[in-house]
Every structure is written in C-alpha cells, then in structure tokens.
Amino acid sequence: MLALRQAPEGIARAEAADSTSALAGLGEVGDALNQALRRILFLPEQASTFAARVDQLHYFELGLMSGIAAVLGCAGIWFAFRYRRRAEGERTPRVVAPLWLELGIAGGLLGLFLFWWLIGYRQYLHAKVAPAGALEVYVTGKQWMWEFAYPRGRNSQGVLFVPAGRPVKLLVTSRDVIHSFYVPAFRIKQDAVPGRYTTIWFQARTAGAYRVFCTELCGVGHSRMWGKVVALAPGDFERWLAGWNPDAADLRRLGIDLDGVLPGDVPADEEEADLAREGQRVAAVRGCLRCHTVDGTPYIGPTWRGLYGSVETMTTGERVFVDEAYITESMMDPLARIVAGYPADMPSYQGLISAPETAAIIEYMKTLWGPVPPDSVAPPPPGGVPR
Ligand code: CUA
Numbered sequence: 569m570l571a572l573r574q575a576p577e578g579i580a581r582a583e584a585a586d587s588t589s590a591l592a593g594l595g596e597v598g599d600a601l602n603q604a605l606r607r608i609l610f611l612p613e614q615a616s617t618f619a620a621r622v623d624q625l626h627y628f629e630l631g632l633m634s635g636i637a638a639v640l641g642c643a644g645i646w647f648a649f650r651y652r653r654r655a656e657g658e659r660t661p662r663v664v665a666p667l668w669l670e671l672g673i674a675g676g677l678l679g680l681f682l683f684w685w686l687i688g689y690r691q692y693l694h695a696k697v698a699p700a701g702a703l704e705v706y707v708t709g710k711q712w713m714w715e716f717a718y719p720r721g722r723n724s725q726g727v728l729f730v731p732a733g734r735p736v737k738l739l740v741t742s743r744d745v746i747h748s749f750y751v752p753a754f755r756i757k758q759d760a761v762p763g764r765y766t767t768i769w770f771q772a773r774t775a776g777a778y779r780v781f782c783t784e785l786c787g788v789g790h791s792r793m794w795g796k797v798v799a800l801a802p803g804d805f806e807r808w809l810a811g812w813n814p815d816a817a818d819l820r821r822l823g824i825d826l827d828g829v830l831p832g833d834v835p836a837d838e839e840e841a842d843l844a845r846e847g848q849r850v851a852a853v854r855g856c857l858r859c860h861t862v863d864g865t866p867y868i869g870p871t872w873r874g875l876y877g878s879v880e881t882m883t884t885g886e887r888v889f890v891d892e893a894y895i896t897e898s899m900m901d902p903l904a905r906i907v908a909g910y911p912a913d914m915p916s917y918q919g920l921i922s923a924p925e926t927a928a929i930i931e932y933m934k935t936l937w938g939p940v941p942p943d944s945v946a947p948p949p950p951g952g953v954p955r
C-alpha cells in the first residue's frame with residue numbers, strides 16, 4: 569500500500585535528472601538530432617525517462633572515438649609524409665619531450681579519467697537507485713517465462729503492467745538458472761540470479777507496449793523467453809490492480825497496440841499458447857491424463873512429453889512419425905496402430921471429442937518438449953484426474 573502511494577519527490581527527481589540531458593538543452597534541434605542518430609544506429613524508441621540519456625552517452629562515445637580515430641589517422645598520414653626518409657642513411661632524429669610536457673599529458677589524462685569516473689558514478693547511481701516511493705514489482709525469471717508479482721497481491725505472467733509516469737522498481741530473481749531481464753525501449757537490463765534479488769528501476773514516459781527479452785543464454789527456450797511491458801495511464805493501472813483484465817481490443821482503445829511488440833510470428837504464437845492452454849484443460853476434462861503423463865514418465869499410454877514430432881515403433885514393428893495425422897488417428901481409431909510396449913486399452917474418442925478440441929490437444933502436446941519445468945503440475949495420480 570505504502571509503495572503504491574504517489575511519490576512526488578521521486579518523480580520530480582527523475583524528471584529533473586531527465587531534463588539535464590545535453591541534447592534536450594538544444595530544444596528542437598536537439599530533438600531532431602537525437603531522433604536522427606537514434607535511427608542511424610537502429611535504436612528502439614526512447615520509452616523511459618533515462619533512455620534518451622543512455623543514447624546520448626552512446627552518441628557521445630561513438631562521436632568521441634570517431635574523432636580520436638580521425639585525428640590519429642590524419643596525424644599518422646601527415647607524419648609519414650612530413651618525416652619520410654629523404655636520403656640514404658638518414659637517421660630518425662631523437663626527440664626528448666620536456667618534463668612539464670610529459671607530466672602535463674600524464675596528469676591531464678589521469679584527471680580526465682577521474683572526471684569521467686565521477687560523472688559515470690553519479691549516472692550509475694541514478695540508474696541503479698530507485699527514487700523513494702517507487703512502485704515495487706517482483707520479477708521472477710524461470711525457464712522460459714517471466715512472472716510478475718505486485719504488492720496488492722495481483723500477479724501476471726509474461727506481461728508486466730506498470731503505470732506510466734511513475735517510477736517502478738523491479739526486484740528481480742530467478743527460480744532456476746541465470747536469466748536477464750531486458751527492455752530495449754527502456755534501456756534497462758538486469759541479470760536475474762537464483763537465490764538473490766537484484767534491482768533496477770525505470771519510469772515509462774507514456775502509455776504503450778514494449779518488448780521484454782531474456783538476454784542470458786538459459787537453455788533451449790532462451791530465444792523464446794519473451795514478455796511485454798504494458799504501461800497504462802495511472803487511472804487504468806489502478807483499475808488493473810483492482811482486478812480489471814484488459815484484452816488486446818481494450819488496450820487498442822487506450823491507444824496501446826500489442827501488434828508488433830514482439831517478433832512477427834508472435835501473435836500466431838500467442839493464439840497457439842491459448843489453444844494449448846485450452847488443450848491442457850480438454851485433456852484433463854476428457855480423461856486423457858488418466859493414462860498419459862506430461863512429464864516424460866510412461867504410464868498406461870506413452871507420455872506426451874516429447875511425443876509430438878518423435879518416431880515411435882509400433883507393435884507391428886512399423887515406425888511411425890508422430891504428427892497431427894497419427895495423433896488424430898490414435899484418438900479416433902486407437903487400435904489401428906499401437907506404440908510397442910503398451911496395451912490395446914484406449915477407447916475411441918470418435919464422436920466424443922470435437923475437431924477444435926482435437927486441435928487444442930495437439931497444440932498442447934506440441935508445447936510438451938524439453939525438460940519438465942520445475943514447478944509443473946505433478947503427474948496425475950493413477951486413475952485420478954488432476955485439478
Ligand atoms: Cu532466460 Cu535466456
């Protein structure tokens with residue numbers, strides 16, 4: 569409750585720090601320059617209060633390094649020309665720099681280093697220490713998804729809902745291996761380490777939807793460990809906290825478009841995920857899980873984990889590729905081709921299970937691959953229906 573109260577000083581501090589950016593001081597020219605450089609470097613939008621500052625550091629470093637490289641390159645070319653060997657046997661003159669010059673160069677570089685360190689330290693503190701009164705959200709990474717838990721007891725999976733215009737502090741941990749929580753549009757990235765809480769904060773500028781990636785190789789599902797941040801106007805966020813569950817259409821009405829938030833194939837993927845969830849429900853309701861486990865243990869029938877896409881040997885010795893066709897056949901005419909080692913016990917589901925339900929079950933089976941997630945549902949008790 570305390571953490572949810574508005575924090576005027578926190579916001580003021582975040583905004584004050586934000587307006588100190590060098591390009592912001594240039595007004596419209598600075599804005600145009602910032603946007604042009606951002607596009608040239610293929611950087612995503614600057615959706616958090618310090619994204620622009622991170623980018624300016626990026627521009628500054630690139631500019632400085634390019635400048636130094638140009639000066640050194642030109643000096644090299646000039647020296648090669650100016651001090652080239654003009655006659656056979658000519659010796660390179662020995663030049664001894666005076667002490668004051670050597671001390672000046674060494675001291676100047678040291679001073680520059682310390683000065684930068686000081687600036688960097690202040691900026692590091694700004695990026696790492698959340699303003700007082702920030703909304704706290706617990707973030708848990710696990711193979712292969714992100715879970716979020718809020719102080720008022722709500723929690724969500726895959727989608728982090730936050731209020732726009734308020735600082736949000738993330739307390740990040742992992743349930744299994746090291747993951748890394750990365751929101752490119754916010755320019756924040758934080759390792760999620762098992763057994764430890766790390767923190768990072770941000771303040772979304774406006775309502776919108778942004779991508780979340782995992783940036784620590786965490787297993788076979790790493791590249792698909794996606795999520796979204798949905799920043800809502802403060803009033804809408806309060807509604808969400810109170811139990812409102814907006815769908816994509818609701819969010820579009822608020823001007824938040826989920827399309828294109830994640831790589832192209834994701835909308836279809838999400839439908840699959842929904843279908844798979846439906847398949848999980850259907851499999852429990854229709855009693856499939858009385859005989860088939862989903863954790864890799866053979867039971868009365870073959871386990872569903874890793875079954876889709878595998879090649880199974882039948883009682884006849886025939887080898888069958890387990891695809892949609894075979895799975896559907898097994899539901900409708902189970903005795904036609906039985907996997908070797910299992911009894912001919914399965915009843916036909918012809919007429920008992922609809923085509924969409926069949927599809928949902930197949931989609932569910934497709935999700936059962938790789939090792940069993942640590943918190944997955946335990947295998948069904950013999951003869952019992954889980955949940
Ligand atoms: Cu989690 Cu990569």
